Amino acid sequence: MDGPGGSTVTIMEIDVVLPCLDEESALPWVLERMPDGFRPIVVDNxxxxxxxxxxxxxxxxxVSEPRRGFGAACHAGLVAATADLVCFMDCDASLDPRQLPxxxxxxxAGSADLVLGRRLLRADASWPLHARLGNAVLAARLRRRTGAPVHDLGPMRAAMRxxxxxxxxxxxxxxxxxxxxxxxxxxxxxxxxxxxxYLPRAGRSKVTGTVRGTLRAIGDMRRVMARYHRDLAEQDRVMAWPEGTP
Incomplete structure (x- = not known):
């Protein structure tokens, strides 16, 4: 598959990037439920x-990624992956690897280029109200500004490497x-x-477990969105006034 499009692809193995920070208690449950053909890459952050x-x-x-940061761990796993198709998911037992398919x-099937897992809250799952509201607001803003049909910026996702x-x-x-x-x-x-x-996780979330953590994540996402729109504005300016235009 040369790029995003409508082609059906046949893949024998899939890499699963699992950013990890102190998840000793959850890892056995997660890794033992990994489906056949899905190869876990645990990125120790x-x-x-x-x-x-x-x-x-x-x-x-x-894979060891000493530079702290969720994105740093995810990207280190992506770079280390060798399969054509790559998944991402948390390794805190809040998501079931058996649902990766x-x-x-x-x-x-060639019907999508990036698929996100929309989290469905199950009994006893820990997803605090402040975290759910923050996620919903960002998803709504994303839909409004880009038209992307996204309702949850969840951590389980899949795309071509x-x-x-x-x-x-x-x-x-x-x-x-x-x-x-x-x-x-x-x-x-x-x-x-x-x-x-979305299941009860093992231990306390480093992000959504506290209001402070949630606000930090929202701040990071707002910064990314602001940078994205600045880039779009700059692209529009260059197209309107190409180099060399008097």
Whole structure:
């Protein structure tokens, strides 16, 4: 598959990027539920527990990314991946790896270029109200400004590796997932959503578990969106007044 389009692709193996920071207790459940053909890449983002050792012992490939940041971990995993199709998901047991085919199947069928898992809140799941509201506001703003049919900027997603690298993502914090959607939409990708269960996570979330963490993530995403619109404005200016125009 040369780029986003309508081609059906046949892929034998799929890489799954799992950004990880102190998830020793959740990793066994996550890795043991990985579907056949889905190869986990655990990106250790400076864990102080035994996350790396546990992941290695369970057969996962472990990549070290000492630079802290959700986007830094995600991008390190993307660069390390070798499969044509790549997935991303949290490794805190809030998402079930057995549902990864829900986001990969539309890409494999050629009906979408980037598919996001739209989280469906299940009993006992921990998704605080402040985090849900922040997510809903950002998703609504994204739909309004880009037309992308996105209702949740969830962490489970799938797309072709080479196409993702070509997007030139630069954010290395919590704005990385939003920047991916923004740049994909601007590049004319077909975006899709698939419902995935949102489950009780293991331990406390480093982001949505506190109001401070949620505000930090929202701030990162707002910064990404502002930069995106500045870039669009600059592109419009250059097209209107090409170099050399008196």
């Amino acid at each position: 400076g864990s102080t527990d035994r996350s790396a050792a546990v992941a290695t012992g369970l057969g996962a490939r472990v 829900r986001v990969t199947e539309p890409v494999l 080479e196409d993702l690298l070509a997007l030139g993502l630069i954010d290395r914090r919590f704005g990385y997932p939003l920047e991916m959607v923004l740049r994909a939409s601007a590049a004319g990708w077909r975006l899709g959503e698939a419902g995935v269960d």
